[in-house]
Amino acid sequence: MDFTLTEAQRELAALTRKILDSSDTPWLDLVKSGVVPEDPAELGVLEQCSVLVELGRAVSDVPYLPTAVAAAALAEFGTPEQRRFAPGTVLSVALTESGGVLTTVPFARTASAFLVARGDEVLLVDANQLEITPQELVDGSEAGTFAATGGDVVPGLSPDWLITRYTLGLCALQLGVTERALELTAEYARTRVQFDRPIGSFQAVAQRLADAYIDVAAIRLTLWQAAWRLSEGLDAAEEVATAKFWAADGGHRVAHTAVHVHGGTGIDMSHDVHRYFTAAKRNEFELGGATAQLLKLSATW
Secondary structure: OOOOHHHHHHHHHHHHHHHHHHOOOHHHHHHHOOOOOOHHHOOHHHHHHHHHHHHHHHOOOOOHHHHHHHHHHHHOOOOOOOOOOOOOEEEEEOOOOOOOOEEEOOOOOOOOOOEEEEEEEEEEHHHHHHEEEEEEEOHHHHHHHHOOOOOEEEEEEHHHHHHHHHHHHHHHHHHHHHHHHHHHHHHHHHHEEHHHHHHHHHHHHHHHHHHHHHHHHHHHHHHHHHHHHHHOOOOOOHHHHHHHHHHHHHHHHHHHHHHHHHHHHHOOOOOHHHHHHHHHHHHOOOOOOHEEEEEEHOOOO
16 A cells, blocks of 8 residues: 555645744635535545644644534534535534543534534534533633434434544644654754754764654554545554554654753743643543554454
């Protein structure tokens, strides 16, 4: 298999990065530019992951992941009435972890509707039917919780379909987060001088950066392997769990390396490194950390 991105995917990623670098209203501009397309079927899994990597690199707080997953689900399984949402409408998903506990729902206060996993079904619930309790996630982005009642069943859509694609999206975000965190840390190690030498010349620092490079490479490889299988309509449960393991386990090490190499700067909440650390920790644990993924994999053997 060839994991080389197509020219269209590279251009999509470049456009996303350009918008995130220059726009004061990134969500609106992503919609206007077609990165959030009118027809969700226009962008497949690989294209969505290309966008999500860039969002991770920028630690951008836009509702792309839940909206893309929900829109793709409705496009494939929804009735004509359930596909009524205009392009750019914020959608979100309410998923459950092992044990059936409802997770905190991202962008709960801005979403117009939610896909809610309940038992073996997924229901479409309008926001105006819910009483939402606002919350703030560890990275500062808005979220909320609610008790979903009512809603319309989306025929043929299973919670596993949503969880698989949302988990893959978290892996893509984590790749972008860790890639950029490593770049920032390597640059700091080249320019920060101690004892008349750049700290990157010290063996202990160089070894941690080398280990982080390997972790990022593993996150990248397992992400694209899982994304390719999903894009080809193949079973990808094990590959997605493997990708999430590396996103969690490798992401943990990269995030801590970034903080430790930056020293006191790394724990300054006003510094960019703190944003990457908190984003990496959220991506690490959302929908199950490294141990949860190993348990999933062991159950299939």
